[in-house]
Amino acid sequence: MRHIISALVQNEPGVLAHVAGMFAARGFNIDSLVVGETESPEQSRMTIVVRGDDRVLEQVRKQLAKVVAVIKVRDFSGVAHVERDLMLVRLSVPAERRGPVLDLINIFRGRVVDVSPKSILVQLTGPEDKIEAFIECCRPYGIKELARTGVIAMTRGAKEKE
Amino acid sequence: MMAREKKAKAIDSKGKARTGAAIFRQTLEAEGVDTIFGYPGGVVLPIFDELYESLDKFVLTRHEQGAAHAADGYARSTGKVGVVLATSGPGACNLITGLATAHMDSIPVVAFTGQVKTTLIGNDAFQEADVTGISRSVTKYNILVKDVKDLARVMHEAFHVARTGRPGPVLVDIPFDVSMAELNGEPDEQIRLPGYKPQLTGNPRQIKAAAEALNASKRPVIYVGGGVILANASKLLRELASKANVPVTTTLLGLGALDQDSELSLDMLGMHGTAYANYAVQDCDLLLAVGARFEDRVTGNLAEFAPKAKIVHIDVDPSSISKNVKVDIPVVGDAGNILEALVKLAEHKGRKAWFEQIAKWKKQYPMGYDRKSSKIKPQYVVEQICEATKGQAIVTTGVGQHQMWTAQFYKWKFPRQIISSGGLGTMGFGLPAANGAQRGNPGKVVIDVDGDGSFCMTMQELITSVNYSLPVKVMIMNNGYLGMVRQWQELFFGKRYSATKIKSPDFAALARGFGATGMVVQDRSEVREAIEQSLATEGPVVVDFHVDPEENVWPMVPAGKSLHEMKMGPLA
Numbered sequence: 001m002r003h004i005i006s007a008l009v010q011n012e013p014g015v016l017a018h019v020a021g022m023f024a025a026r027g028f029n030i031d032s033l034v035v036g037e038t039e040s041p042e043q044s045r046m047t048i049v050v051r052g053d054d055r056v057l058e059q060v061r062k063q064l065a066k067v068v069a070v071i072k073v074r075d076f077s078g079v080a081h082v083e084r085d086l087m088l089v090r091l092s093v094p095a096e097r098r099g100p101v102l103d104l105i106n107i108f109r110g111r112v113v114d115v116s117p118k119s120i121l122v123q124l125t126g127p128e129d130k131i132e133a134f135i136e137c138c139r140p141y142g143i144k145e146l147a148r149t150g151v152i153a154m155t156r157g158a159k160e161k162e
Numbered sequence: 163m164m165a166r167e168k169k170a171k172a173i174d175s176k177g178k179a180r181t182g183a184a185i186f187r188q189t190l191e192a193e194g195v196d197t198i199f200g201y202p203g204g205v206v207l208p209i210f211d212e213l214y215e216s217l218d219k220f221v222l223t224r225h226e227q228g229a230a231h232a233a234d235g236y237a238r239s240t241g242k243v244g245v246v247l248a249t250s251g252p253g254a255c256n257l258i259t260g261l262a263t264a265h266m267d268s269i270p271v272v273a274f275t276g277q278v279k280t281t282l283i284g285n286d287a288f289q290e291a292d293v294t295g296i297s298r299s300v301t302k303y304n305i306l307v308k309d310v311k312d313l314a315r316v317m318h319e320a321f322h323v324a325r326t327g328r329p330g331p332v333l334v335d336i337p338f339d340v341s342m343a344e345l346n347g348e349p350d351e352q353i354r355l356p357g358y359k360p361q362l363t364g365n366p367r368q369i370k371a372a373a374e375a376l377n378a379s380k381r382p383v384i385y386v387g388g389g390v391i392l393a394n395a396s397k398l399l400r401e402l403a404s405k406a407n408v409p410v411t412t413t414l415l416g417l418g419a420l421d422q423d424s425e426l427s428l429d430m431l432g433m434h435g436t437a438y439a440n441y442a443v444q445d446c447d448l449l450l451a452v453g454a455r456f457e458d459r460v461t462g463n464l465a466e467f468a469p470k471a472k473i474v475h476i477d478v479d480p481s482s483i484s485k486n487v488k489v490d491i492p493v494v495g496d497a498g499n500i501l502e503a504l505v506k507l508a509e510h511k512g513r514k515a516w517f518e519q520i521a522k523w524k525k526q527y528p529m530g531y532d533r534k535s536s537k538i539k540p541q542y543v544v545e546q547i548c549e550a551t552k553g554q555a556i557v558t559t560g561v562g563q564h565q566m567w568t569a570q571f572y573k574w575k576f577p578r579q580i581i582s583s584g585g586l587g588t589m590g591f592g593l594p595a596a597n598g599a600q601r602g603n604p605g606k607v608v609i610d611v612d613g614d615g616s617f618c619m620t621m622q623e624l625i626t627s628v629n630y631s632l633p634v635k636v637m638i639m640n641n642g643y644l645g646m647v648r649q650w651q652e653l654f655f656g657k658r659y660s661a662t663k664i665k666s667p668d669f670a671a672l673a674r675g676f677g678a679t680g681m682v683v684q685d686r687s688e689v690r691e692a693i694e695q696s697l698a699t700e701g702p703v704v705v706d707f708h709v710d711p712e713e714n715v716w717p718m719v720p721a722g723k724s725l726h727e728m729k730m731g732p733l734a
């Protein structure tokens with residue numbers, strides 16, 4: 001099963017290497033790992049998408065918490081939350097054939113952020129499944145280049161309790 | 163608290179500028195460090211210059227691996243944090259085996275390494291190695307200090323992390339310019355580790371559930387690991403076992419938590435454990451694990467491990483729980499705290515049938531070997547060492563058959579008595595660890611029962627024993643083989659002894675060359691005499707016992723089999 005795990009960590013050099021190294025050493029499979037500063041410059045948040053059964057996930061959570069620079073770990077499974085992935089994708093569609101593609105972009109509420117004679121650059125945000133659905137729809141038009149940030153997430157409602 | 167009071171005094175309050183190296187020395191003093199094992203080099207010159215006035219606290223080993231194992235042996239035998247200091251690049255790399263050894267057995271060690279100047283880091287400078295990168299997976303925590311103002315704080319954090327929670331090695335990498343830099347005013351010493359909060363008190367509901375399960379059980383077994391010894395909880399464990407009347411088995415690292423003369427002792431379990439321990443575990447209805455981690459050498463085939471038992475697991479490391487076996491009642495916290503609470507709740511139960519069953523197993527499958535053999539049986543040597551030292555020695559080992567015979571045939575009486583690399587199984591651990599243990603326990607008899615293979619991995623450390631007057635007694639079980647591997651080849655690879663027959667130098671002559679005393683024993687009748695003589699000799703001694711080359715370790719649970727499928731050997 002797919003889990004989104006968020007880890008609040010000390011914003012220190014080496015923390016990312018420590019966490020990534022732990023995942024590699026323990027043989028955990030990760031789909032994505034995102035790091036960014038939080039409201040406090042002393043802390044960063046890592047959001048990790050990881051797959052495994054309950055036992056694996058229990059170990060993932062515990063091993064993460066064990067890393068000295070990791071302050072707090074939370075698993076979003078079973079918790080109402082919002083998740084977002086950001087994608088930039090360059091589609092090779094010449095100006096004369098752009099109509100249907102622009103419709104598609106509209107349906108997915110994406111935005112065209114750059115245009116050239118032979119291609120357009122599209123920005124799309126949303127949960128992973130939406131992004132993936134869009135990728136499938138775009139394939140016939142020719143994807144030239146694609147980049148994704150990986151998922152970040154937050155619980156719905158009031159700020160999580162400490 | 164004590165450390166903090168000392169700290170205040172150690173640092174002069176005149177606000178005078180101090181170098182990083184001076185802060186280093188003062189912080190070690192504040193932490194109460196009385197021994198540093200290590201080896202110098204270019205980028206640690208400023209630090210060694212600071213140590214010049216207090217060299218009585220420094221032990222120069224002959225290899226950084228030896229320093230790391232010595233710090234480890236010092237830590238295991240004293241309960242204090244072991245400290246090791248090495249230079250950058252090759253010096254730091256030589257520490258890695260020692261750190262990994264300490265890491266696998268949760269031993270509190272703090273390693274300090276020099277690093278090239280911060281401005282050179284990443285440039286492939288002379289003797290640069292990415293030591294925090296290399297050591298990351300074999301340390302509990304590691305950190306590169308980039309600014310002299312952080313040095314004191316990071317060092318205190320290192321000691322704190324190493325000794326608290328589930329202990330382990332911590333590495334602090336100190337660039338040359340950081341130890342040279344001057345700091346004006348007071349260094350920041352306040353520990354700041356928001357992510358580090360070991361859970362020490364057990365959840366009372368879980369403790370109650372554990373006590374109820376224990377009180378209700380008819381055939382319980384307590385399974386003790388090194389965690390009990392690390393937590394200094396052996397006394398409480400003994401109290402619990404005798405109050406609740408429960409038999410106790412231990413892992414290799416748990417030996418000594420219970421006096422093996424106790425009626426309740428089932429001795430060691432696992433691959434080379436006793437038959438009665440393994441049968442008891444397979445038949446028990448409650449397994450109370452304390453500070454143990456269900457490693458594969460202990461459990462055998464996991465699917466059939468303790469199949470009838472409800473499992474209670476007490477451990478300070480939450481990630482140990484349900485990692486290998488599914489635990490019914492987990493209790494996270496310090497073994498001492500939890501055992502203390504359990505002692506209060508435990509009820510004495512007779513369990514007559516259970517103890518009768520155990521007595522039957524003990525009678526039917528005692529630990530033994532061919533006592534009538536005219537050859538020198540290694541088990542016999544261990545028994546004689548035990549008798550000659552009245553069971554009171556601190557004993558280190560290498561890794562292999564001799565390690566198992568030592569574990570099986572010495573009668574362990576007290577915690578921190580056996581010093582052996584369990585998790586990593588590091589050949590070459592014995593002698594340097596003995597040096598560390600001897601340094602930390604000056605009045606005690608320290609014996610290294612070693613293998614002819616293992617000894618050669620770190621034998622240069624005999625120079626350290628000689629130079630620092632560490633009177634360790636090295637008893638080499640010289641079987642002419644990398645015996646443990648040979649045993650597997652004999653049993654599972656059709657006796658094809660590929661690369662396991664070894665020809666060793668004349669160990670006695672070698673010892674003399676190093677300035678120690680050397681002895682050779684080729685006849686069974688000389689064994690006891692030689693041991694007595696070595697104990698009576700001042701200074702380090704090496705005794706080369708020419709033991710039966712093809713003796714095997716029994717019983718044995720073949721890898722992947724269940725504990726009750728153990729093979730008893732030719733005598734049974």
Ligand SMILES: Cc1ncc(C[n+]2csc(CCOP(=O)(O)OP(=O)(O)O)c2C)c(N)n1
Pocket residue numbers: 560561562563564565587588589590612613614615616617639641643644645646647
């Ligand atoms: C550093 C290291 N290398 C290899 C091994 C694999 N190994 C385990 S036991 C053993 C043989 C040890 O031989 P010796 O020290 O003579 O002990 P014996 O088994 O003969 O008593 C070997 C090679 C190891 N444990 N450690």
Ligand SMILES: [Mg+2]
Pocket residue numbers: 562613614615639640641642643644645
């Ligand atoms: Mg050997």
